[in-house]
Amino acid sequence: METTIQDTLTFLGAAGTVTGSKTLLESSGSRILIDCGLFQGLKELRQLNWVNLPISIDSIDVVLLTHAHLDHCGYLPVLAKNGYKGPIHCTQASKELTNIILLDSAKIQEEDAERANTHNYTKHKKAKPLYTVEDVHKTMKLFVTHDYNEWVIHSSEIKFCFRNSGHILGAAMVEIQKNEQKILFSGDLGRAKPLLLYPRKVIKEADVLILESTYGDRIHSEQNAKRELQKVILDTYERKGILMIPTFAVERAQELMFLLHELRNTESIPDIPIYLDSPMGINATNVYDNYPDLHNLSRLVIREMYENVHYISDYEQSRNIVLDSKPKIVLAGSGMLEGGRIIHYLNNHMSSKKNTLLFVGFQGAGTRGRAILEGAREIKFFGQYHTINCEVKSIMGLSGHADQEEIIEWLEGFRKLPQRIFLNHGEPHQRDALRSKINYLFPEIDVVLPQPYIPYPVEETE
Structure with missing residues (x-):
């Protein structure tokens, strides 16, 4: 048998x-x-x-x-x-x-x-x-x-x-x-x-x-993600602060660039510098150009999105922007704060109440991002604990x-x-x-x- x-x-x-x-x-x-x-x-x-x-x-x-x-x-x-x-x-x-x-x-x-x-x-x-x-x-x-x-x-x-x-x-x-x-x-x-x-x-x-x-x-929030983003930007700008957004290089970075482009185009946010400080995010954004049939962005919109954002690849450039305390919007990896250039921004700016840390994606169990979202007031990186005094916000509608x-x-x-x-x-x-x-x-x-x-x-x- x-x-x-x-x-x-x-x-x-x-x-x-x-x-x-x-x-x-x-x-x-x-x-x-x-x-x-x-x-x-x-x-x-x-x-x-x-x-x-x-x-x-x-x-x-x-x-x-x-x-x-x-x-x-x-x-x-x-x-x-x-x-x-x-x-x-x-x-x-x-x-x-x-x-x-x-x-x-x-x-x-x-x-x-x-x-x-x-x-x-x-x-x-x-x-x-x-x-x-x-x-x-x-x-x-x-x-x-x-x-x-x-x-x-x-x-x-x-x-x-x-x-x-x-x-x-x-x-x-x-x-x-x-x-x-x-x-x-x-x-x-x-x-x-x-x-x-x-x-x-x-x-x-x-x-x-x-x-x-x-x-x-x-169920994801039905609130309009663009309006939520606009409010966070305006509130942070009013305090003359820096908006730090831990950003996944693939998709989330491009979605944020698109929303920021729309807000800037309609003069809904002030004309402050926007930085994509992520070599991986920059490379991923460039891939979009190769596949126009897989997304609904026109080449014109993509070009305008690019023009709104300063791309930062060079480490020295990144270091200078990290050390600068003027108002700005920074998109940097990693999305769950597990590494990447965003950690350097936190190291320099999360101790100030005028600044904002904005989460725009899923934060896995055991990550620094999840700990902060759940109320942790200090996190460990570079071998030391650091106090969180900046405002912490999240927009889950972008998931x-x-x-x-x-x-x-x-x-x-x-x-x-x-x-x-x-x-x-x-x-x-x-x-x-x-x-x-x-x-x-x-x-x-x-x-x-x-x-x-x-x-x-x-x-x-x-």
Whole structure:
């Protein structure tokens, strides 16, 4: 009697957390890894980046990348460094952005290791980077790119394609078809009405859905993000202060530049300097020029956006702007205050009540950004604790992730609902809340909250 091998899903990251996305699909003798991201935030999560995967890297046949955020692509160089030689499939825009993101990540790790060794604040004999710029160059040679909706044959039984997820430029859901069965990975699901991008694709059917739950427990504010931004700018300017905005280099930087362009064009804010102090943000913004069919910005608007903002790449330039205390608006990474040039601005300006620190995106558990949003009055960086006296504000309406209502609205677009949904990419409360909502509205769906490293049958077993 022939034994049928059950297809399985194993969540090697982002199971009960938002970061470290890595999902292994084992099907028909193939091992397919969807996303390969870094853990971020809590120390116990970050330490997992140094732990070997519970599978042989040689056994992975193919990697499918949903998009170019570090929590989805940031572990790829570790894979390549440790012997992975297979293809990494994604959209062309994702490849360009991933190259920018990974090079920046490698440089930061190299610099952090060097600083720790120089100033002797490492607990190890010698601090080492998780990977290097050389590892990134090796990784990028493995990329194979595709258009949205282009079917790619993996084997005689399995094919896959990328569908627009509306999250960031080039971001995709991954649809895998095995014979007649459809497995859909949502990746990071974008808003119903994104600011710059075209909306996420309406999917008509799937048998199994792996669904993100970043904001599964809440509804985004209906307040107008542009008006909120205008108010924060005017209030800070009235105090003759500096507005510091920790900014994700991909999508959030471009959205802020667009909103600032609109406010400046209508004379709704004073004529004060705006700086994008982020080499990665500048490079990511330039990628927009290459893909006019993936966003709704005209070349004229892009040019005007550029003209409104001073781009700062050079370190000396950045240092001079950091030391200057005149009113200004600064967009700088990283978005969760985990590193980057924004830390130097905090070091110099967060002790003054006239200045403002404005959050415009998700702040992961264990990050400095989350600590400040939850009321911390001092944070540690450069080996010391620093007091926060500046005003702290947040605008959550700019999030690139669908909220609970938008996830449900997207699910309601299915003509044939999934039989099974695995909820990932969410903290425990967020996943629980979304499961309860789905169970209430669609009781026929089996909703699973996967735990890390446990193989789950793709289909519900009797």
